[in-house]
Amino acid sequence: MAATIIDGKAFAARVRGQVAEHVARLKEVHGLTPGLAVVLVGEDPASQVYVRSKGKQTVEVGMASFEHKLPAETDQETLMALVEQLNSDPSVHGILVQLPLPDHLDEEAVLNAINPAKDVDGFHISNVGLLGTGQKAMVPCTPLGCLMMLREHHGSLSGMDAVVIGRSNIVGKPMAQLLLGDSCTVTIAHSRTKDLPEVVRRADIVVAAVGRPEMVPGDWIKPGASVIDVGINRVPAPEKGDGKTRLVGDCQFDSCAEIAGAITPVPGGVGPMTIACLLANTLTATCRAAG
Ligand code: GUN
Numbered sequence: 699m700a701a702t703i704i705d706g707k708a709f710a711a712r713v714r715g716q717v718a719e720h721v722a723r724l725k726e727v728h729g730l731t732p733g734l735a736v737v738l739v740g741e742d743p744a745s746q747v748y749v750r751s752k753g754k755q756t757v758e759v760g761m762a763s764f765e766h767k768l769p770a771e772t773d774q775e776t777l778m779a780l781v782e783q784l785n786s787d788p789s790v791h792g793i794l795v796q797l798p799l800p801d802h803l804d805e806e807a808v809l810n811a812i813n814p815a816k817d818v819d820g821f822h823i824s825n826v827g828l829l830g831t832g833q834k835a836m837v838p839c840t841p842l843g844c845l846m847m848l849r850e851h852h853g854s855l856s857g858m859d860a861v862v863i864g865r866s867n868i869v870g871k872p873m874a875q876l877l878l879g880d881s882c883t884v885t886i887a888h889s890r891t892k893d894l895p896e897v898v899r900r901a902d903i904v905v906a907a908v909g910r911p912e913m914v915p916g917d918w919i920k921p922g923a924s925v926i927d928v929g930i931n932r933v934p935a936p937e938k939g940d941g942k943t944r945l946v947g948d949c950q951f952d953s954c955a956e957i958a959g960a961i962t963p964v965p966g967g968v969g970p971m972t973i974a975c976l977l978a979n980t981l982t983a984t985c986r987a988a989g
Contacts, residue, residue, distance in 0.1 A: 701925075701958040704847050710970035713846075714759055717977045721760040724984065732984035733762040734792040734818065734976070735784045739777065739803065740770035744932075745796045752794070755973050761980060764790060770800050777803060778811055785813040791987055792818035792980035797868070815986060818979040820872065829875050836979055841873035843971025844905055844926045845880070851924060851960050856881040861898050863887045863914070863948070864907035869928055873905050894918075906948035916953025925954050925961040928968050 724730045734756050738749045749765065756763040766780060777795075784790045793816045799805050809817075814824040820836040828835035848855055860882040864870035870886060877884045887897050889908075898904055898918040906914050907928035919925060929948030938944065947964030955961050962968055 701955040702851070702960040703955070704851060704924075704926075704960050704962045704967060706843070706847060706962055706967040706969065706971045709847060709850065710843075710974035713971070713974035713978060714755065717974070717981050718759040720981055724981075724988075725760065728988060730984065730988055731760070731762050731789075732791050732980050733764060733787075733789045734794065734980045735764040735766065735787075735790045737766045737768070737777070737780060737784075737793070737795045739768045739772050739796070740800050742798070745798075749796055752973055752976065755977060756980075759977050761977065762789065772800075772803075774803055774807070777808055781808060781811045785811075785816065790816065791984040792816055792976075794819050794976065816983055818976055818983055820979070821867065826867075826872075829872060832879055836983070837876065837975075838868060838872045839975040839979060840869050840907075840928060840968060840972045841876050842975040842979075843968055844873060844928065845876045846975070847926065847962065847968075847971060848903060848924060849880070854880075855903070858882045858902040859885075859900055860903040860905070861885045861887055861901035862905045862907065863894070863898070864905075864909075864928070866907065869905075869907040873907065877903070877905075904949075908948050910948055911946050912948070912950045914949040914954065916950060916955075916957045919954050919957040921957055922959035923957075925949055925958045926968065927951075927954075927962050927964050930964060930969055 736749055753763045753765055784793045793812050809821045810823050814822045817825055817836050820838040825836045860877045862870050862874045865886050865888045874884045874886050895918045899920050903924050905926045911931035911933050927947035927949045931946050932943045933946055935942045935944040945965050
């Protein structure tokens with residue numbers, strides 16, 4: 699195995715440590731405790747796991763965690779009223795509405811109802827526009843975590859060829875904006891891209907964010923490239939016993955690691971960095987609110 703394994707778990711622990719130090723200073727000097735509100739509608743098992751993890755880590759860095767769990771049949775009006783209430787609550791500095799929302803709810807309307815200054819996910823249209831024009835924005839947590847790992851590994855990314863596989867609003871598009879901001883030459887590939895293997899083979903940086911288990915094999919990777927695997931896919935693992943599962947990324951880890959220069963593992967790569975960046979964004983929102 700040739701590649702350096704980028705340890706997102708250790709990096710995230712360092713980021714959380716720095717956030718905790720700042721939170722302690724904010725409390726001591728300004729008597730201010732950052733507060734993060736997380737809204738979960740319905741009982742999607744993966745979302746429940748993420749929300750529990752977010753709540754635990756929020757408290758661990760010294761912030762206040764407010765969890766709002768609503769039934770799956772919650773109507774639009776009720777959800778919008780909760781967002782309004784959180785917008786005007788001075789103890790809440792960051793608001794996150796866990797996605798996906800149940801189908802009957804208008805996701806766009808809910809995200810755009812969040813006060814952009816409290817939008818720690820960076821999904822409000824104002825923050826999307828600020829990021830797209832290179833202005834000071836709340837930056838979506840998963841792509842921010844990916845960028846931090848790439849900067850840590852490479853230093854400057856200037857002039858590198860980057861391919862982002864996936865065009866979601868949550869990861870693919872903001873990831874491309876961030877890489878462009880760091881002066882990469884950026885290609886966004888997706889399900890209609892012609893000759894995807896050839897496109898990926900040109901890349902010094904590959905960010906895979908499609909949600910298809912082990913879609914990217916090692917022979918798509920340019921020797922020495924950096925591979926950031928955003929996928930978190932649960933697949934059957936009969937070798938572990940009946941009905942057991944394991945987590946895999948969007949890349950075939952073993953074959954990619956033989957060719958790549960650096961790679962993030964799943965689990966222990968991008969995942970922990972996402973929550974660390976959420977806490978960092980909540981700290982930023984608190985500091986901006988305090989002036
Ligand atoms: N669902 C999957 N990823 C995310 C995320 O980064 N933020 C929110 N709010 N929901 C998600």
